[in-house]
Amino acid sequence: MRKTKRAKLETAGWAVGSVTEFLGLSHAEAALIEMKLGLSRSLRERRQKCGLSQVQLAGRLRSSQSRVAKMEAGDPSVSMDLLVNSLLLLGATATDLAKAIRGGEKGKGRHAA
Amino acid sequence: MRKTKRAKLETAGWAVGSVTEFLGLSHAEAALIEMKLGLSRSLRERRQKCGLSQVQLAGRLRSSQSRVAKMEAGDPSVSMDLLVNSLLLLGATATDLAKAIRGGEKGKGRHAA
DNA sequence: GCACTGTATGTCATATCTGACATAGAGTCA
DNA sequence: TGACTCTATGTCAGATATGACATACAGTGC
Numbered sequence: 001m002r003k004t005k006r007a008k009l010e011t012a013g014w015a016v017g018s019v020t021e022f023l024g025l026s027h028a029e030a031a032l033i034e035m036k037l038g039l040s041r042s043l044r045e046r047r048q049k050c051g052l053s054q055v056q057l058a059g060r061l062r063s064s065q066s067r068v069a070k071m072e073a074g075d076p077s078v079s080m081d082l083l084v085n086s087l088l089l090l091g092a093t094a095t096d097l098a099k100a101i102r103g104g105e106k107g108k109g110r111h112a113a
Numbered sequence: 114m115r116k117t118k119r120a121k122l123e124t125a126g127w128a129v130g131s132v133t134e135f136l137g138l139s140h141a142e143a144a145l146i147e148m149k150l151g152l153s154r155s156l157r158e159r160r161q162k163c164g165l166s167q168v169q170l171a172g173r174l175r176s177s178q179s180r181v182a183k184m185e186a187g188d189p190s191v192s193m194d195l196l197v198n199s200l201l202l203l204g205a206t207a208t209d210l211a212k213a214i215r216g217g218e219k220g221k222g223r224h225a226a
Numbered sequence: 227g228c229a230c231t232g233t234a235t236g237t238c239a240t241a242t243c244t245g246a247c248a249t250a251g252a253g254t255c256a
Numbered sequence: 257t258g259a260c261t262c263t264a265t266g267t268c269a270g271a272t273a274t275g276a277c278a279t280a281c282a283g284t285g286c
Contacts, residue, residue, distance in 0.1 A: 028201035035197065035207055053262060064245050069264055079243060079273095080193045084148065088141035094148055098211035166232055177275050182234055192243095192273060 032080075035101045039083040040074040042100035046090045047072075061086055145193075148214045152196040153187040155213035159203045160185075174199055 047057050047068075054068040061068070063086075071078050071086060087097060160170050160181075167181040174181070176199075184191045184199060200210060 026202075028198055031201050031207060032194070032198055035210070054264095055262075058245095062245085064247080065263075066247080066265075067245065069262095073264075075265090077243065080197060081145070082244080084193060085141055085145055088144050089139075094144060094215045097148070098215045101214070102207050102211045167234095168232075171275090175275085177277080178233075179235075179277080180273095180275065182232095186234075188235095190273060195274080 033074075036078070036080060036083060037074050038100045038103040039080070039087065039097070040072055042092070042096070042103070043083060043087055043090070044072045046087065046092060050090060057086075057090070061089055146187075149191070149193060149196060150187050151213045151216040152193070152200065152210070153185055155205070155209070155216070156196060156200055156203070157185045159200060159205060163203060170199075170203070173202060 047054070050057075052060075054065045054072075058065045058068045067078070067082075068086075071083055084097060087100070092100075160167070163170075165173075167178045167185075171178045171181045180191070180195075181199075184196055197210060200213070205213075
């Protein structure tokens with residue numbers, strides 16, 4: 001239930017920007033995936049901005065290069081906990097994460113008025 | 114690594130508002146816990162606002178009452194994925210989640226140290 | 227008192243995630 | 257060409273989370 005549909009997404013090509021509900025995902029599933037993708041992108045940006053390779057980041061995280069790659073690829077085997085934790089270790093604040101999360105949001109809501 | 118220190122927190126009494134780093138948690142660990150607590154609170158509020166019991170919510174989530182209780186209690190065995198997914202199923206938007214996350218944040222704005 | 231509802235807490239088999247490893251593709255440099 | 261770096265992808269044993277269950281506790285109404 002948690003992996004199957006996301007797997008489909010992976011296979012499907014990932015237009016990501018809004019490529020979700022069209023596969024019959026529930027709003028919740030779609031939103032969750034988009035949030036994770038927002039975090040993935042944010043992680044890669046932050047890592048690069050820090051001038052770190054995946055190997056170096058993996059060292060800091062006490063993880064491995066392959067997992068970092070999967071994180072940045074939005075692999076369905078990566079949990080939100082891991083993404084968030086990694087971002088925090090790179091110095092992201094809760095506000096930064098909030099932005100990354102909303103970054104994955106659809107077209108919703110207006111800005112101010 | 115992921116559970117041990119949080120377990121300490123649980124045992125410690127949970128003054129939650131800012132009860133974190135004093136135990137020797139890294140910034141990342143502390144922030145992660147606070148974010149989860151923000152989500153926990155948000156989940157309970159939203160559930161109650163919907164007039165649902167834990168049992169009823171568990172039904173919607175295809176989970177169990179005990180897990181809902183643990184979610185709302187901020188139990189360390191509950192992942193962020195589960196919390197977020199649950200909130201989304203209750204109609205929360207990415208923006209709502211962003212707020213809940215930042216709700217657990219310390220010194221919100223700028224300034225360090 | 228009892229019965230009922232809502233919530234909390236502990237345990238456990240199974241599902242899922244994680245780090246580590248191997249391997250491969252793409253790019254650079256000499 | 258080969259050697260090197262960085263990244264991507266697959267696999268797997270071991271760690272962790274999950275749902276289900278039992279049980280307990282507080283409150284309400286009778």
